[in-house]
Amino acid sequence: MFGPRSRTGLALLGAALFGGPILAGLAQHDWSVLPVLAALFLLYIAAARRPDLATGAGRASLAMMAFVQSANVVIGWAIGLLLADILGPVALPLWAPLAITALGAGVGAWAFRDAAEMDVMLDSALARIAEMETMTPPSRSFDVPWPSPVPEADDALRRALRALRARPGIDVAHVDRIVHRLHAEAGAAGFDPLYDAAGLDGSLNEPAVDLALLRFSALPQVFDQLISRGEAGLAPMLLLNAPNPLVRAEARALVSGMIDAAVPVTELPDPALLRELAGAFPGEGYNRLLARCAHGGPARIEA
Numbered sequence: 001m002f003g004p005r006s007r008t009g010l011a012l013l014g015a016a017l018f019g020g021p022i023l024a025g026l027a028q029h030d031w032s033v034l035p036v037l038a039a040l041f042l043l044y045i046a047a048a049r050r051p052d053l054a055t056g057a058g059r060a061s062l063a064m065m066a067f068v069q070s071a072n073v074v075i076g077w078a079i080g081l082l083l084a085d086i087l088g089p090v091a092l093p094l095w096a097p098l099a100i101t102a103l104g105a106g107v108g109a110w111a112f113r114d115a116a117e118m119d120v121m122l123d124s125a126l127a128r129i130a131e132m133e134t135m136t137p138p139s140r141s142f143d144v145p146w147p148s149p150v151p152e153a154d155d156a157l158r159r160a161l162r163a164l165r166a167r168p169g170i171d172v173a174h175v176d177r178i179v180h181r182l183h184a185e186a187g188a189a190g191f192d193p194l195y196d197a198a199g200l201d202g203s204l205n206e207p208a209v210d211l212a213l214l215r216f217s218a219l220p221q222v223f224d225q226l227i228s229r230g231e232a233g234l235a236p237m238l239l240l241n242a243p244n245p246l247v248r249a250e251a252r253a254l255v256s257g258m259i260d261a262a263v264p265v266t267e268l269p270d271p272a273l274l275r276e277l278a279g280a281f282p283g284e285g286y287n288r289l290l291a292r293c294a295h296g297g298p299a300r301i302e303a
Helices: 007-026 031-049 056-087 095-111 115-134 151-165 172-197 207-218 220-228 234-239 245-260 271-280 286-292
Strands: none
Touching: 007 031, 007 056, 007 095, 031 056, 031 095, 151 172, 151 207, 172 207, 172 220, 172 234, 207 220, 207 234, 207 245, 234 245, 245 286, 271 286
16 A cells, blocks of 8 residues: 555655755765755654644754754765765756755655644543543442432431331341332432431430441442442441441441452551450450451451
8 A cells, every 4th residue: 555654655755855865965965955954854854743832842842853853964965975985976956855855845744744633632542541540449430320319218218217116126137128128219329318317326326227227338239339439438437336236247247348349448447446346345356357457457366
């Protein structure tokens, strides 16, 4: 295939550009022809690269281009002089080398007139790819979006709370049925109002509601979305020190799930908190949980 960007086209372009300086040397034209040839070289390369002269970097780039192209012209002219000494000079009018290089520079500038825009587009695309590769999961545009609060979620929560309070104590199977119904009615949007209802202190504490929050957070659809917005640790952090041991065990299990899901260590419980809880609730596994946290200290052996 023949074209200005094909191998043949590039070879002909190079021959035309460098043919002028070499022929000027071969014809033993004096050095006064060199600035004109260098200007033609610079015209071609500047048209192809299009440095931004409004910036210091662009002006520096143009100066470097001028230096390099001047050196190319001098080298080509020197090669021509050497060939003239070896083979003998060739009689050429002064305009002939200039016309050949001018033709090459003109064709090259036209052929690569959109090269700068293409470079900008490719640089932008590569920068975007690099940016996407370094994004943390919560900032990726393809994460599952967190649902906006809806009135239906509050209504569904009120029904769920009535059902939870209708049965004394904690019945895990009963709690799970209510949790699944809440998710079916409100989706992940049920998390926020349920979180507000859980974790109460003293006589206001409702273990069944606390357990429901943890079981709701552990639902795969909800858990994935909590991870995506960096809030998977909200529920367990609220309830790791809950009054009810079953709720505490569920909170520890949820933290273990976070570790298995490789959430950032900044979202895991603070080691100091886990050490305090290990002292407050000995034998419940807080030291083992501490040992699993990547930023935790060494675990003590619990009895």
